[in-house]
Amino acid sequence: MTPKDAPRGSGVLVIGLGRFGAALAATLDRLGREVLAVERSASLVQQWSGRLPLVEADAxxxxxxxxxxAAEFPVAVVGVGSYLEASVLITGNLVDIGMPQIWAKxxxxxxxxxxxxxxxHHVVYPEYDAGQRVAHMVSGRMLDYIEMEDGFAIVKMRPPRETQGFTIGQAQVRKRYGVTIIGVKPPGEPFEYATDATRINAGDLLIVSGDTTLLEKFAARP
Structure with missing residues (x-):
């Protein structure tokens, strides 16, 4: 049986325990996902020993x-980014064993x-993405920002003053601003799916989706 044909488990192989890889592996572990971290630096292995399932190896x-x-894992994440040659070699090795999903930094x-x-299969740019998110957040009322594709994004934000005290239907958010409020979180309460009858108050958090340009304008309103 070849590696590509062999049965695979349900875990995630995380290669490289720099800031990105370590945060990823620790989060997966905290979420109860099967994870195995691979790191060639003895000092990093020692640092994370007992905190994560890991092996010291040069991938x-x-x-x-x-x-x-490695062939038993369905997903691998290459967290090595600073060393281009190592990043390319590791990714190539994962391709050679037929890894179904390869995420690479x-x-x-x-x-x-x-x-x-x-x-x-997927390439991520942690530093660029973080910089982009922060840029959007410092420019208005946004508290979090996730850009999807084709100019579409989802944001967490404080409500503009002109919407406070009104229901979503009364404020005509979709008609006036071109964005959709999909969730509202009053202070101390869980998020709830929004309807036209949902009232917006000053202390609420909103989850809003729409075109990035329109979201920027909506979030920039006083």
Missing amino acids: ANPEALEQLG ATSAEHGRILRRIGA
């Missing part, structure tokens, strides 16, 4: 991946193109 070596059973557009060309 740029195909034999090391074979020995740790890139530090530049050129780096990302190389990773996609050799077979990475």
Whole structure:
């Protein structure tokens, strides 16, 4: 049976315990997902020993991946970004064993193109994405910002003053601003799905979706 044909488990293989990889692996572990971290630095292995399931190995070596059973995982994340050669070698090794889902960290557009060309299914840019999110948040009432595709985003924000004290239907949010309030969280209460009858108060948090340009305008209103 070849590695590609072999049965796979349900865990996530995280390669590299830098800031990105460590945060990812720790979050997966906290969520109860099966995770195995792989790190070649003895000092990082020592730092995370007892806190995460991990092995000390150089994933740029195909034999090391074979020995740790990488082919049994359905998903791998390459958190190595600073060393381009290592990032490319590790991603290539995962492609060679037929890894169904490969997520890889890139530090530049050129780096990302190389990773996609050799077979990475998803490329992420943590520093760029974080900078973009913060830029949107510091420019208005946004408390969180997630951009999807084709200019569509979902944001968490405080309500503009002109909507406070009105229901969503009364404020005509969709008609006047072109965005959709999909959830409202009053202070101390859970989020609830929004309807036209949902009242917006000053202390509420809103979850709003729509075109990024329209969301920016809505969030920038006093």
